[in-house]
Amino acid sequence: MSSPSATLAVWSSAWLSGAAAADDVLDALQDWAEFHEVVAADERLASTLEIPVRGTAGGSPAAMLAALRRSGAVTAELVMPVPGDVRGLGGAGQFAAHALRVGEAVVLNGLGAVPEKLGKKVDTGIIRWTVYEVERLMPTPNVPIGEAEHELTGAMRVAAGMLIELGVAKQRAGVREELQARIAERTGASWPAGMPQRALRVLQRAAEVAAILELAMEDEPGGALSASAAHKRAEALRPLFHAVRVARCAAVAEAVRALDVSDAH
Known part of the structure; x- marks a missing residue:
């Protein structure tokens, strides 16, 4: 989802x-x-x-x-x-x-x-x-889905590293279970028959990265980051949020194209 x-x-x-x-x-x-x-x-x-x-x-x-x-x-x-x-x-x-x-x-x-x-x-x-x-716009050029998937894979590694660097696992008991629950909640959507598998895979991975990023952005229970620390954290995670956005748009564009082609044939 x-x-x-x-x-x-x-x-x-x-x-x-x-x-x-x-x-x-x-x-x-x-x-x-x-x-x-x-x-x-x-x-x-x-x-x-x-x-x-x-x-x-x-x-x-x-x-x-x-x-x-x-x-x-x-x-x-x-x-x-x-x-x-x-x-x-x-x-x-x-x-x-x-x-x-x-x-x-x-x-x-x-x-x-x-x-x-x-x-x-x-x-x-x-x-x-x-x-x-709105004006009848030409479709927005999206990053090719292969490129978006590659960028997202890198973002996944960086985001996981961020959780360790920020000490989220130490600050929140049961963080692994919480993360799994968030991912399960975000990947329960149904999609049409004919939905391309690559688009599904990219949407799944995007949901996983987004769940990690949301967890990393939250303050630890009982405490709060300083404004400067929160700003640095947001800046560090910004490219990863961008990768998620790009991947979702690329996956949806790929799905729309595939569904149109399957119907045409």
Whole structure:
């Protein structure tokens, strides 16, 4: 599992190409939250897509799929922007600002959808998808999946070393079991038939690295790092977070391509 946007990008692409049913997409989204609601960013788009406008009670994710079909969307792209890297957002605007704040979005031809978690716990809360009209962008060039996998493998070794260097194992009892539980929680997603094995492997490895990084970023129980130490730690881990983002985007792009090709044949 990587993000709600990754799930929607892969499953909606499979559905749009005829390789999955709409109910399959809706079931997959429930890996992230039991309830999802959908709103349009403005009244004109709400009228066009026939979904509620932002600020009102949200519509169902099924309504979003119907809106995607009516809009002529044929494929999807995962974008995971961070400050300094906003590729795939099409410049400044409400969509770009919202996606940057949340850290993820899906671009579907002329539409962009940003998921936002409401409530403290994902599994008991709601994810609200806000749909924006965006320019029909060319797909963002992704790092080839082989290169992304290679970088991620190196990041895995470095991240594991960071846990030792930071003394996380000494500071937290049962850290190995905690890490395994986090990884299991993040890799339980379902994917469409025809999902390429390499993409699955990269998503799995990305989840493992992300779990290690999250653990390394947390303060030890009963204590807190100084501001300077916390900054140094964040700077040291930043390239590893970048490797995870790049790998997830590359894996999703590979999956979308494979699903489109399998349907075409």
